[in-house]
Amino acid sequence: MSNMLLEAKELHTYYGASHILHGIDFNIRQGEGIALMGRNGMGKSTLIKSMLGIVRPKHGRVLVRGDDFSKAPTYRTAQRGIAYVPEGRGIFPNLSVRENLQMSARCGVDGQRNWTFDRVMETFPRLGERINNGGWQLSGGEQQMLTIGRALMTNPDLLILDEATEGLAPLIAMEIWRIVKQIRKTGIATVIVDKNHGAVTSICDRAMILVKGEVVFSGSSDEVRANPELIQKHLGV
Template sequence: MSDGTLIEARGIHAYYGASHVLHGIDFVVRRGETIGLMGRNGMGKTTLLKSILGLLPPRAGSVRVRGIDLTRAAPFRVARAGIAYVPEGRGIFPNLSVKENLVMAARPGHDGRTEWTLDRAFDTFPRLRERINHGGQQLSGGEQQMLTIARVLLTNPDLLILDEATEGLAPLVAQEIWRILHQIRETGISSIIVDKNFSAVSAISDRNIILVKGQVVFEGDSDTLRAQPETLRAHLGV
């Protein structure tokens, strides 16, 4: 696709067992775009991400990455198409060292790019360099979060999906993560950011999407959203 569409999900219906979580969602991410995905708990944000990633295949609808149909594809194929996932709760491997966590999945991007190397990851996250031989379970929450972000950057992705990346972190550490996310944005990587901190998300996002009960109730840039205080109050409690 030449129009710069990276991900195009159409009419996504997803279920957890018998409960119908997503009700026909259309969702598009363009190259270089940062998207704030918002909504209260249980509105379907993580489910939408998992549908795109192949972790929870949608019952109906289609997911295309760069025009290629990856609906119900195995999660590793979606990852290999350049879609990187930093899950809620981080998902580091506690039985691997920091260095092993970083290199175990490292590879050139889907188009052969090798912008992200171990050295560059350490330049971006100097604290990880100091802890290179530590076990994954010895890191603080903030360090674990940096490790998961650095780990997916080493797969040279086109899109970074961050689910509650700053959840439970001390304010200073969260600030550090936001600073790094701004840096990553400058390199041209697209991202989808799910986070409770509305002001931080709206400061980085090009476009925001609010989900309510598995449907999109708002889509627009941060200025438009800020100009609708009733939407913010009703759906985000801001």
């Protein structure tokens, strides 16, 4: 059986008359890590949203575990083991940390329950200290930890992190990377968008660079790291 989790073929996505994605192919298999890279506005979030059914591509196909999901509602991709941590995060501010985590609990696609409340607590000791605080009382970094913790409570096979450390202080960002590395080691496939090229390419085995809604590079993270010109040309500020 193929271990392909998520595939996109020839995706074209528009916002009104603006043509944003120009025929993008993407795929990720069980256990892989992909750094999705590119400057602001190049289409990274739109690609993610197009694959999850949050935005509907005009052309192209999306397959989840080999099944056609091109027209499937977003909640079905979640049921098939794909967890999404959107840019800007998404916790319930009026619920406590505990409630935020508990309400997301569910078993994975094959019934596995690797990620329990206790395991999330072990992974994010800082959340443990805040367990009865309301979501609104958390710092930006703690909110991001809670969002990732909630995603893990769904026992996903694929975790998609958009702007994983955006707006976070360097020390907190380092803590997030430590946790993401730990998650990668457990074999969960991961797609990561972040401006810190060094961090994402060290955590992910593959990298993909978008420029104006087209793939200009797809290869190993090592290739990206060994090629400062590629970084300067497509990712430099």
